[in-house]
Amino acid sequence: MDTIISNSPEDTIAAGRALAARLRAGDVVALSGDLGAGKTHFAKGVVAELGGDPSGVTSPTFTLVHEYREGSLPVFHFDFYRLEQARELRGIGWEDYLQEDGILLVEWADRFPEAFPPNTIHVRFLIGEGFQRVLEVL
Ligand SMILES: Nc1ncnc2c1ncn2[C@@H]1O[C@H](COP(=O)(O)OP(=O)(O)OP(=O)(O)O)[C@@H](O)[C@H]1O
Numbered sequence: 001m002d003t004i005i006s007n008s009p010e011d012t013i014a015a016g017r018a019l020a021a022r023l024r025a026g027d028v029v030a031l032s033g034d035l036g037a038g039k040t041h042f043a044k045g046v047v048a049e050l051g052g053d054p055s056g057v058t059s060p061t062f063t064l065v066h067e068y069r070e071g072s073l074p075v076f077h078f079d080f081y082r083l084e085q086a087r088e089l090r091g092i093g094w095e096d097y098l099q100e101d102g103i104l105l106v107e108w109a110d111r112f113p114e115a116f117p118p119n120t121i122h123v124r125f126l127i128g129e130g131f132q133r134v135l136e137v138l
């Protein structure tokens, strides 16, 4: 497990960039942590590193998934916050997305841990004092 200490939103974006640099098509990244922990900032870093526009990256809370296709690999950015039952995943086409040659990045992934393949990269965000965030990658 890697532990990353972030002291600013920019640090969290940089952590997303660092992870993205070693991602390959088909990788799934599960983000978990409380409201405001920095999951979306991390997602901005992932999209930016792959050549997309981070300014357009927001939590897909109501749409459930945003697709960023302008970079070297498509990024499918999910938010499970509003899903109540695992069977709703079928409705958003989750199984089909798992077959895509892109990156799946999921906020509130711990809502449905059973939805994730065994090789998923997990990033847990813990909120510290002030601007501090502790990111555990495993
Ligand atoms: N070290 C930090 N890393 C990331 N964000 C930070 C940090 N310190 C403070 N913040 C602030 O915390 C908030 C993080 O917001 P962000 O949308 O990334 O969180 P989130 O985990 O996606 O939340 P949500 O569950 O609501 O989608 C922002 O307002 C940001 O400015």
Ligand SMILES: [Mg+2]
Binding pocket: 039, 040, 058, 059, 107
């Ligand atoms: Mg978010």
